[in-house]
Structure formats: structure tokens, C-alpha cells
Amino acid sequence: MNELDKQSSVSDEFTRPDAQEASANPVSAEPVxxxxxxxxxxxxxxxxxxxxxxxxxxxxxxxxxxGENAAPAMLKPEDMSRAYHAMSKPELLEALKGxxxxxxxxxxxxxxxxxxxxxxxxxRQIATEMEAFIAEGNKPEEFSSTxxxxxxxxxxxxxxxxxxRNAYLEQKEEERRANLEQKQNIxxxxxxxxxxxxxxxxxxxxxxxxxxxxxxxxxxxxxxENDIWKDYQTAVEQFYDRLKMNKELRDLDFKKNLxxxxxxxxxxxALALLPDPVEAFRRLxxxxxxxxxxxxxxxxxxxxxxxxxxxxxxxxxxxxxxxFQQRKAAEQENEDAKTALCEKAEAIDYSNFKSFSEWENAxxxxxxxxxxxKGLGFASKKTNNLxxxxxxxxxxxxxxxxxxxxxxSKEELKDNYAKKEALCVKAEELLEKFAEKGSLxxxxxxxxEWRTIGVVKRKQADEIWKRFCTxxxxxxxxxxxxxxxxxxxxxxxxxxxREVIEKLKAISEESDRKEVIDTxxxxxxxxxxxxxxxxxxxxxxQADYRKELDRLFGAFDLRESRRRMSRFExxxxxxxxxxxxxxxxxxxxxxxxxxxELKTIENNLGFFNVKSSAGNSMxxxxxxxxxxxxxDIAQIxxxxxxxxxxxxxxxxxx
Numbered sequence: 001m002n003e004l005d006k007q008s009s010v011s012d013e014f015t016r017p018d019a020q021e022a023s024a025n026p027v028s029a030e031p032v033x034x035x036x037x038x039x040x041x042x043x044x045x046x047x048x049x050x051x052x053x054x055x056x057x058x059x060x061x062x063x064x065x066x067g068e069n070a071a072p073a074m075l076k077p078e079d080m081s082r083a084y085h086a087m088s089k090p091e092l093l094e095a096l097k098g099x100x101x102x103x104x105x106x107x108x109x110x111x112x113x114x115x116x117x118x119x120x121x122x123x124r125q126i127a128t129e130m131e132a133f134i135a136e137g138n139k140p141e142e143f144s145s146t147x148x149x150x151x152x153x154x155x156x157x158x159x160x161x162x163x164x165r166n167a168y169l170e171q172k173e174e175e176r177r178a179n180l181e182q183k184q185n186i187x188x189x190x191x192x193x194x195x196x197x198x199x200x201x202x203x204x205x206x207x208x209x210x211x212x213x214x215x216x217x218x219x220x221x222x223x224x225e226n227d228i229w230k231d232y233q234t235a236v237e238q239f240y241d242r243l244k245m246n247k248e249l250r251d252l253d254f255k256k257n258l259x260x261x262x263x264x265x266x267x268x269x270a271l272a273l274l275p276d277p278v279e280a281f282r283r284l285x286x287x288x289x290x291x292x293x294x295x296x297x298x299x300x301x302x303x304x305x306x307x308x309x310x311x312x313x314x315x316x317x318x319x320x321x322x323x324f325q326q327r328k329a330a331e332q333e334n335e336d337a338k339t340a341l342c343e344k345a346e347a348i349d350y351s352n353f354k355s356f357s358e359w360e361n362a363x364x365x366x367x368x369x370x371x372x373x374k375g376l377g378f379a380s381k382k383t384n385n386l387x388x389x390x391x392x393x394x395x396x397x398x399x400x401x402x403x404x405x406x407x408x409s410k411e412e413l414k415d416n417y418a419k420k421e422a423l424c425v426k427a428e429e430l431l432e433k434f435a436e437k438g439s440l441x442x443x444x445x446x447x448x449e450w451r452t453i454g455v456v457k458r459k460q461a462d463e464i465w466k467r468f469c470t471x472x473x474x475x476x477x478x479x480x481x482x483x484x485x486x487x488x489x490x491x492x493x494x495x496x497x498r499e500v501i502e503k504l505k506a507i508s509e510e511s512d513r514k515e516v517i518d519t520x521x522x523x524x525x526x527x528x529x530x531x532x533x534x535x536x537x538x539x540x541x542q543a544d545y546r547k548e549l550d551r552l553f554g555a556f557d558l559r560e561s562r563r564r565m566s567r568f569e570x571x572x573x574x575x576x577x578x579x580x581x582x583x584x585x586x587x588x589x590x591x592x593x594x595x596x597e598l599k600t601i602e603n604n605l606g607f608f609n610v611k612s613s614a615g616n617s618m619x620x621x622x623x624x625x626x627x628x629x630x631x632d633i634a635q636i637x638x639x640x641x642x643x644x645x646x647x648x649x650x651x652x653x654x
Contacts, residue, residue: 080110083115089150092118096157105168111161118154173221177303180220183228186210190235207239215293229292237296251298258297261305264290268312274318281320284313328380337378338387341369352399356409359402366398410458415454420464423449427471434478442476480535497541500526504548520552575646584643591636600631 096114126145133143152381190210193203220228234573264287271287274280297305350362371392378384423446430443455463500523507516533541576585601622 050636105165176221179218183217186214194239254298257295260294265309274316277319278322284316330379334377416454424467431475490534493531496530
């Protein structure tokens with residue numbers, strides 16, 4: 001499990017793909033993680049045995065409380081979700097069975113929630129079995145889950161509910177069609193009595209009965225509501241307006257309708273203060289249905305009452321529209337932010353990482369991106385899961401590559417330690433054979449091979465190095481004692497080398513290079529032919545020798561540099577515009593090349609560890625080379641400055 005696996009379990013989004021949809025549905029929504037965190041409290045309080053929905057939208061649960069004679073409790077949708085999430089699979093089956101047996105075919109949302117919770121538990125069980133299967137060394141593609149008897153029962157119950165609900169919906173649709181036909185007949189009869197102007201007073205009771213029959217007629221198929229209501233309203237208004245109904249009865253009916261409509265308008269205006277805009281919109285639709293069912297009011301008040309009701313409806317509708325627009329904007333903002341995080345994660349190039357620090361720095365970047373991801377809300381339902389899968393893929397690929405690198409590095413460190421341990425054994429064997437012919441070359445070969453082997457674990461490095469140095473130093477000390485008789489010869493060699501140094505000191509720095517170079521070369525050859533000197537004086541006499549050579553060659557090089565600079569000044573005067581520019585560009589590139597070379601040497605020195613006199617000598621060579629490069633850079637800068645001065649002078653003359 002990588003770092004994302006360890007930290008994502010607290011996020012609802014990581015545990016429930018349909019959390020976005022659920023959050024938009026207040027009846028059936030509750031984040032899984034929240035439900036699981038409260039599982040113990042809910043399960044201790046209630047045991048669900050049946051579910052139903054009343055007209056107010058409140059879900060009633062028959063529960064068994066701690067007492068034997070507990071009364072039924074009413075649970076809100078969020079408590080309903082917690083209750084289901086607290087159940088086991090057998091309990092969910094019993095809950096679904098109870099819904100089916102109760103004949104509550106309107107509880108499809110509860111059934112969907114039961115199905116969701118059941119398959120969440122089912123999929124977790126399969127994932128657990130697969131992890132155990134893979135942990136035993138098996139291949140993932142060979143995995144086959146254990147048949148689940150509960151799943152088969154769940155499918156049977158869902159199929160049974162679906163079949164009954166389909167029949168129920170078909171029956172409801174048939175009832176709506178019958179209601180439509182009945183209302184059309186009522187409207188036709190209303191129109192018929194409207195035309196009988198002479199017997200209008202005799203038809204008033206029948207007219208009221210037809211109105212009541214129309215109101216009690218029930219729902220009609222979708223798409224016919226407005227048309228059938230308009231036809232009914234037209235027939236009623238024609239009855240009142242065209243056939244000159246008794247004014248007292250008409251005014252009394254208008255007054256009653258006005259009171260009822262004013263009550264509905266006041267309720268609609270109060271919805272503006274309801275905190276939940278979605279609930280306010282739902283209640284407004286109910287008020288609209290009630291408003292349409294009430295008969296007309298006086299003609300002079302119709303527009304006023306309707307305008308007031310329309311204004312209150314506009315406020316609620318605007319709040320409802322703004323709510324979903326804001327949520328859509330927030331989802332788009334989250335989608336853009338998550339897309340940017342995916343791009344950042346995918347842009348981290350770890351293919352060429354060569355050190356543990358590089359991997360650790362990249363790990364910090366990925367963990368920071370994961371933490372930022374958790375702080376973001378949901379994107380749209382269409383893209384949220386896709387973005388998470390994309391981000392998870394980038395994280396998984398990184399942590400898999402990191403694990404593979406650490407595994408290989410561990411093996412490499414182990415292999416390097418084994419190689420160095422073998423060299424220590426060989427060096428210790430040579431220590432016993434220090435006087436044998438060829439032992440020196442073998443020891444030098446071991447030292448050379450040691451330098452080619454990579455690093456080992458830090459806690460083992462000092463120990464193995466000390467062991468090797470002990471064998472090497474002991475070998476050379478033993479050989480030194482063996483050849484102590486050569487001290488006199490080394491003393492004579494020391495005297496001869498000092499004489500060479502004195503001859504070099506006698507050569508003046510002002511001497512012409514061509515005249516004295518042969519003498520210097522001869523003294524160098526003489527120096528090389530002189531044998532070893534005492535070990536303690538070796539570095540000092542070598543330093544004096546190098547000092548004199550550096551003095552002479554430095555002076556020669558300085559004069560040569562001045563001559564080259566003088567020649568360059570002459571060449572600069574002959575250069576024209578384009579030629580001068582090309583020369584300057586060449587010099588700039590030369591400086592960049594020298595700087596890159598200097599940087600490379602400095603980086604190498606960062607890995608260089610001085611442990612012996614040979615290492616000190618190599619370090620001095622590096623330092624001399626670095627100083628030579630710095631001198632070259634200074635001379636090139638001087639040439640560039642000369643070119644720039646000439647360019648300014650030429651510009652002034654023009």
C-alpha cells in the first residue's frame with residue numbers, strides 16, 4: 001500500500017464513487033465514511049424491521065429499542081442512511097424483505113440505498129479475499145471469489161421488488177389514464193350545462209358536484225396536467241361569466257376562493273425564509289397544485305392575486321436556480337483544480353532519479369499534492385471518478401517505481417559490501433605475504449579495484465573501510481621495515497634532488513624561454529632518474545621542486561599570455577563589425593565551456609574523499625587544473641572587454 005492508500009481512507013470520495021449523486025439527494029444520501037464512523041452508536045440504538053414513507057416525506061421505522069414495549073420511532077432520511085450503513089448483509093436482506101412484504105412499492109429509494117450498502121460490503125469482502133489470495137503468492141488473474149449466498153438472495157429480492165413495482169407503476173399509469181378520461185368527461189358535461197342558460201340556477205348544485213368530482217379525480221398522465229386544467233378553468237369561468245349566475249352565490253364563492261388563495265400566497269411568501277432552497281422549491285410545487293385547484297376570484301382581483309403569487313414563486317425559483325448554478329460553478333472549480341493536480345503529478349519526472357534524496361523530495365511533492373486533493377470538494381458526477389482514477393494512477397506509478405528503486409538499491413548495497421569484504425580478505429592474505437615477489441602489484445591492484453566499487457550502507461562504511469586500511473597500512477609498514485636498508489640510498493637521492501632544485505632556483509624568471517627550456521627539460525629528466533627519497537621528506541622536496549617549476553613556467557606563461565594579448569589587440573584593430581561580433585560570440589561560448597568544465601570538477605570534488613597521501617596529491621592536481629581554468633576565463637573576459645571597448649569607440653567615430 002502506498003502513501004495514497006494509507007491516507008485516502010478518511011475521504012468519502014475515496015470510498016464511495018457515487019458520493020456526488022448521493023449528496024444531491026437529501027432522501028437517500030449519507031457519506032459512507034460518516035455512516036461507518038457512527039455505526040456503533042446507531043446499531044446500539046435501533047434494529048430496523050420495516051420501512052415506509054408517509055405523505056410528509058418522513059420515513060417511519062418500526063424499531064426494537066432497549067425496552068420490551070418500545071414505541072415506533074420516526075427517522076429522518078440521514079438517520080435512515082446511517083441505519084442501513086450500520087447493518088450487516090443478512091440484516092440488509094431482512095430489511096429489503098420487510099419492505100417487499102409490507103407492499104410499500106413507493107420505497108424504491110430505500111431499496112436503492114439497501115442495494116448500494118449491500119454491494120459496498122460485498123465488494124469489500126471480495127477485495128479482502130483477493131488481497132489474502134495475492135498475499136499467499138498467487139496471481140491476481142487466477143483469483144475467483146467465494147460464491148455468496150447472500151448476494152443470490154439479494155438479486156432474487158431485488159428482482160421481486162422490481163417486478164412488483166413495474167406492475168404497480170403500470171397500474172398507476174392505467175389509473176391516470178382513467179382519471180384523464182373521467183376529467184375530460186366532466187369538462188364536457190360542464191360545457192354542456194353551461195350552454196343551458198335558461199336552467200342555470202337548477203344546474204348550480206350539479207356544477208358544484210362536477211367541480212368536486214374534478215378535484216377528487218386524481219392524477220393524470222404527465223404532459224396533460226396543464227392542458228386539462230386550462231380546459232377545466234375555461235369551462236368554470238364560462239359558467240360564471242357567460243351564463244349570469246346568481247350574483248350573491250357568485251360573490252360568496254369568489255370571496256371564499258380569495259381567502260384560500262391569499263393563504264396559499266402567504267405560504268409561498270414564507271418559503272423565501274426557508275433555509276433549504278431545494279425543499280422550498282418542492283413545497284412551492286405543492287402550493288401551485290393547490291392554487292390551481294381553487295376556483296376563480298372576482299375578475300378585478302384575479303391579476304392582483306396572481307401577480308402576488310407569481311412574485312413569491314419567482315423568489316423561490318430564483319433561489320432554487322442560483323443554488324444549482326453555484327453548485328455547478330463550485331464543481332467546475334473543483335474539476336479545474338483536480339485536473340491541475342493530475343497534471344502536476346504526471347509532470348514529475350522520476351525516470352532518471354539516482355539518489356535517495358531525489359526520491360524523498362519527490363515523495364514530499366506527491367504527499368503535498370494528495371493533501372491538497374483531499375481539501376477539494378467534488379467535481380461533477382461525470383468527471384469526478386475519472387479524475388480520481390487519473391490522479392490515483394499517477395500516484396501508484398510513482399510509489400511503485402520508488403519501491404522498485406529502493407529494492408534494487410538495497411541489493412546493490414548488499415552486493416557492494418560483499419565485494420569489499422572479499423577485498424579485505426585478499427588484502428589480509430597479502431599482509432602475510434608482503435615479502436613475496438609481486439605482492440606490491442597485487443596490493444595496488446586491490447586498492448584500484450576498491451575505488452571502482454560503489455557505496456555500502458552508511459553504518460557499515462566506516463567499519464569495512466577501517467578493516468581494509470588496516471590490512472593495506474600493515475602491508476606497507478611491513479615492506480618499509482623490510483627495505484629499511486635502502487635509507488642511505490634514499491638520503492643520497494634526497495641530496496641529488498635538492499641539487500636539482502638549487503639549479504632550478506639559479507635560473508632567472510627573466511631568461512628567454514627558448515634559451516633555458518632545454519636546461520629545464522634536462523633537469524626534469526635528471527629528477528625523474530633519481531630514485532626514492534626518505535618517505536618523510538618526499539612531500540616537502542616534491543613541493544619545492546614543483547614550486548620552482550611553477551615559478552619558471554608561470555613566468556614564461558605570463559609573458560606568453562601578454563604576447564598573445566598584444567597580438568589579439570592588433571587583430572582586433574583590423575576586425576570589422578561582423579567579424580568582431582563573431583569573435584565575441586566565439587569567446588562567450590569558450591567561457592561557457594570553461595565554466596561548465598569548472599563546475600564538473602567542483603562536483604567531482606564533492607564526492608572526493610581524501611584518505612591517503614595519494615588522495616592529497618590528486619586533490620592538488622584538481623586544484624591546479626581549476627586555477628588554470630579560472631585564469632583562462634579571466635583572459636577571455638579581458639579579450640571580450642577589449643572587443644566591447646573597440647565597438648564603443650567605433651560607434652563614437654561614426
